[in-house]
Amino acid sequence: MSAAARWAAFGCVLVPVVLVVYGASAGGVFWVAAVLAAVTGLCRLLLRRSERGAAGVDGPAGGHPA
Incomplete structure (x- = not known):
């Protein structure tokens, strides 16, 4: 579990x-x-x-630089 997810879970408990x-x-x-x-x-x-999308991006469609 990432640090952001731990902080989010903590906030979901702390606020109530x-x-x-x-x-x-x-x-x-x-x-x-x-x-x-x-x-x-x-x-x-x-x-x-978003993280999955960013990991697979090489450039514009077709993989050729613009």
């Missing part, structure tokens, strides 16, 4: 805990945690897709 400590409602905390997890998952998916 802080909201509970400061007295947020249970429904609000659940909603925030769900949205945060969804955004984190989407960002991780897009980052992984």
Whole structure:
């Protein structure tokens, strides 16, 4: 697991805990945690897709330099 993924997981746990400590409602905390997890998952998916695309790029289509 990369450092970015570990920090994202830490944030997904830390934010709801802080909201509970400061007295947020249970429904609000659940909603925030769900949205945060969804955004984190989407960002991780897009980052992984971008890394795979960048690894296979030699140049313009056909592999000939412009």
